[in-house]
Amino acid sequence: MRRRSLLLAVPAGLLTLAGCGDDKSDKAKTDSSPTPSAAPTGKIVDGPLPAVTAGTKFGEKPTIAKGSGKPSTDLAVKTLIEGKGATVAKGDKLQFNYLGQIWDTAKVFDNSFDRGKAALYPIGVGQLIPGWDQALVGKKVGSRVELAVPPALGYGSQGNPQGGIKGTDTLVFVVDVVGTFSGKSSADGKEVAQDNIDLPKVGTNTDGNAPSIDVPKKDAPKKLVSSYVLEGDGAEVKATDTLLLQYKGVLWDGGKEFDSTYKREELAEFPLQQLIKGWQQGLAGKKVGSRVMLVVPPELGYGDKASEGIPANSTLVFSLDILAVL
Template structure:
């Protein structure tokens, strides 16, 4: 089993994708105090905004290993700071293992300066203007706005042996193929999915609300006369499908409407957009009540699921959707297909 993560060409750029800001010669690395020690996150004290006019490099800790070169794959730790806001943006030191990084020609000048041409074991600081780091557009996801300069502190931990690199690349290729197959299988399943539940109509349990369906409209739930929820997960059917049983790990294709018990209107519905939803089931990607209630149901079924708070959104609820932490949720689900 591979213990370390691997970043190949495109991945290295996306994972380490940050940004940069303006510059002046006297506001580069001289404008920041860095305390660095191999194996530990650096301590950074800003003396003002970082505004380098070119890529500046300083070796903070001199390693005694072989010098890194383009084409190598090495394990590294990194720390990125935003030179405009004077704040940490991203650090790998919070993770247990360093990142495996391929030192390829696609790395930007600032990243090359940080990771290439230094003895293994070194800790290197780089200050870079926007255009030499990750492009002037920045990386909003990591807190870098357009033109923000970047401070990179890179630790070269160890080289990755060639056989391990080959194994990691093989693993990536296998994962990519598996993802492509899964995507193709899902598209096929969507094309073959039912338009609505299909099977024998059955009488629901007495606790269930009355559900009215009209073509092209969101189903209406009427809770008049329904008993108070008993605090347990409850499942009943309106239509008993005859298709295959849904298995944990499949991607479920379904139409659904969700409403708080005794609520006046739905808080969510796939019917509103007209297109069935698709989501992994039985693997913790949806609320527990869905995982527990829908795995094992047959394709074609229309089920009503009543979910207690602890199997829904918990004590926090979903305030934006009007769901409180004490609310019982009721879903009507048409199970249309699975991949």
């Protein structure tokens, strides 16, 4: 696994820091951790904050000056660039790039820019350091935010020795808010004509409700079908990517629904390589922000083995919204 973010919370207000390995998964194993205790909160002030001296545009790796004088004992927050996207809500999965350094020394202890992929974690629910949970809820996608986090809202009096952070260190972050997602998120691409009468038609609504899937009363195709319903303008999915998805699946025969993230109101995160072959082949090369219709023949799905709600030798139809690549 690739190293986990320095920002993850664990019980008793501690934060974990994984080693600097080069593993291939950025997904933190937070699900098995006990629920953190209630996080502290503090007053928010607008400074002082050190200057960003280079890399000042959204998406650029920033260079931050050393802190001058004593930092505030409160949480200092300043929006450097005001975004125009969706508003971050408590409990959302927040996608972000960030750089963190120590106030007194300007030593950079962690950043996502060098890793080449934005991080994604729940915000406002105790899985990130308290200063982040408090400061970033309510910000808009496309914003760049600078934070100076006092020890009480960061790593506490114990610090984080593995990260070279003392219990007295105030931490400075620049955070780019790349995306925010919830169980009501939808793809945001442009509609693509669905004019093949021999294939299912998928709804194009983007209100967070499950789209309709209308299966024709015809023989199922023998080969995999992968087509855009809504075509996004994001990066193309690679076979090695982990995806954040909203999806619904129905049987070709009868159109009965057998699975849906919409019903659970919980998005799915999957490494593409661990999914059925129909998803691996059908989603690779598709663009982030798209809704894709897949028709998966049995040999690329579950074959002659029955699964929950899926009879053996079933052709499957999916609507999949590719919300983000992790």
